[in-house]
Amino acid sequence: MTDLYKIALRNLLRYKRRTLLTASLITVGVVFVLIFVAVSGSFKAMMIGQITDSMMGHIQIHKKGYVASIDNLPLNLNLKSQAFARMDELLRSRKDIEASSPRLKFGGLFSNFAESTNVRLNGVYPEREFKTVPLLTSRITEGKKTIGKGEILIPALLAKGMKVKVGDPVVIVATNQDGSVNGKQFVVAGILEGVTGPGGRDGYIHIEDAAELLRMPALEISEIAIRLKDFDRLRPAFQEITKQLEAEFRKDDKFPLEIHTWEGLSPFFNIARMLDVMTFFIKLMLVALVLISVMNVMVMAVYERIREIGTMAAIGTPPGKILSLFMLEGLSLGVLGAITGGAAGFALLSVLNLSRITFDFGLQKGLLLRASVNPMDFVAIALIVILVSVVASLEPAFKASRMEPIVALRHV
């Protein structure tokens, strides 16, 4: 096989310009795919990071039916304190959970004593919330990076619209479950930069203030946000948590909870999926490029070497070896293109990262592009290129191996 490979390589070198041109085409294709995968992957990871780390967490638990009515922030679909306590204990016992944060969500009236407007609020335990969604503190552009009792973090658009600054007193009025109305005065502790997505323009108060405002005799919870230690374990962790909660809470074939990953809650999951689909089509284009290039070269190689094939066959070279020779030439082209494409792609990615390119996402400005390719992604792309090169050379190689020596020797 080594000797056959040596002959195949020499045949490729015999037509240097053509080989270089084809290898360059494959290289450009590989570079293009690598850059696209890296940039779109970086954008996707950043986007998911922004959504999960700024407000959603990785997984959320609600009472059944809550998500369908989430726009109304229904108070009658809250988790009762006893159920929450059992859930909280269960979640805290899991080693793969970094943090979890119970939230009491409600809608209210925000007043600056001169005018009023609607506001969506999250009652949270600040420490648990900041651990679960660590980017929340980075969204606080003015004021304290925490929430004390009697304090409120308000979204920037609301602060601007209502002309409210840090330290200003405001009043929140909310309707509780019984339909009665209650108000409470707060001090603006900080201004929150809004982010795109559900909950991206909510305000925050302490959960005990929320319970007091809503006149809850015992604390109730609208949702529990969970942050995993390893985001890559999202799927198995989600399945395990669901299984555990089902075992704990399912009664008479009824499961009173609904558990979602961020994917089921955020419309951005569809954008992430679109990126995956686009990556797939880009890879498909690479397959077509390699297929056509290699096939073209191999068809030409067979056509130009018909007499040579005739000589090899006449001497007694088995058809299988002639087939292997041409397939090795195709394989070598693929390997060459994949290696040079990989090297050039990674070099370009380094340049791209060194250039410190920034972009905007929603209201987030100047996010740094960190383009990187998972080594397994590169291996997959390289294997696709090599495999397609072999497939592309199969037909011409087969034709060469089936050639009648007498016909081939007569070829002019």
Next chain:
Amino acid sequence: MSLVVAESITKDYRVGEVVVPALRGVSFAIDPASFVSFIGPSGSGKTTLLNLIGCLDAPTSGRMTVAGMDVGSLDRRQGAAFRGANIGFIFQDFNLLPVLTAYENIEYPLLMVRNVPPEERRRRVTELLEAVGMADQAGKRPDQLSGGQKQRVAVARALVAEPKVVLADEPTANLDSRTARTVIELMKTMRDQRRTTFIFSTHDQKLATEVEVLFRLEDGLLQSRRNGEE
């Protein structure tokens, strides 16, 4: 026992709707270690006959036996194996593989066809390079060799697998007369040393004097046979 036996061989080619007879009932026998030539003008059927002996083609009718094997009955794979084991070829245009050196061209049948171990390959190739006087050109590729040198390499390649018969189709057609004579001498010497049967075609009357058995072909028919001593 004869090495090559042709019995009433006919071969027709179809050119469009027209059937062109290339051989019309040819019979002959060739003994081992002979030095044989088929002579005749272009289109007389020399190449067709060599192709049939070399099992590159099958007769339309009749039977061609080489080393006891009916070569017309072999399929593609069997034909390749039979040629690799029993027949060496020398072509008019030398047909050396351009990406291989003289050494590697000679080594090719041992490597790709016969799977001979490296030590044995080296011994046989070196010996033949010496025998054809090309030892000092071993590392050169075909495009660096003259016509005569190429044909010497081709002779060595044809002999390296120790075939029973070497077929040479117009081996001197592309050589000047002096080189042609040298190549014929070389083939004769190889026959003497290795007892290999050489069968070649030529239309050069001068070379006819060099052979021991001469078949004259004309219009697909064997016109005469002459032995060297006759």
